[in-house]
Amino acid sequence: MEMDKSINVLGETLVICGDTPVTGFFRDGKCNTCAQDVGSHTVCIEASNAFLEFSRSKGNDLSTPVPEYGFSGLKPGDSWCLCAARWLQAYEEDKAPRVHLTKTHIRALEIVPLELLKRFGVDLN
Numbered sequence: 307m308e309m310d311k312s313i314n315v316l317g318e319t320l321v322i323c324g325d326t327p328v329t330g331f332f333r334d335g336k337c338n339t340c341a342q343d344v345g346s347h348t349v350c351i352e353a354s355n356a357f358l359e360f361s362r363s364k365g366n367d368l369s370t371p372v373p374e375y376g377f378s379g380l381k382p383g384d385s386w387c388l389c390a391a392r393w394l395q396a397y398e399e400d401k402a403p404r405v406h407l408t409k410t411h412i413r414a415l416e417i418v419p420l421e422l423l424k425r426f427g428v429d430l431n
Contacts, residue, residue, distance in 0.1 A: 307332075330347060345392075349390050350387055368380045390414045393414075
């Protein structure tokens with residue numbers, strides 16, 4: 307698996323998203339991606355209660371610990387590399403979490419427009 311260049315949506319070097327719990331398609335703490343990452347785990351979010359409930363309602367429980375995979379479960383305020391399409395779906399249902407633009411991979415822009423991400427940017431407002 308060859309990793310795509312580590313560039314964020316602002317055209318700068320991608321910054322680490324989170325390591326508690328460790329996130330990313332490659333489990334390297336960054337929202338790096340490659341051709342095998344069909345979910346495009348490229349949007350670095352700041353988890354919120356509303357989003358975690360939304361995600362659970364869609365069949366992806368991100369808040370329950372799964373110790374056998376070293377996953378402690380997300381809490382509000384935690385950072386996580388989310389699938390770009392799931393972020394867009396959450397936005398469409400008024401549950402979108404805030405986004406760390408410096409930590410969001412440029413390939414997220416294939417699914418979510420930059421202007422939309424900027425409206426939820428933690429690093430902008």
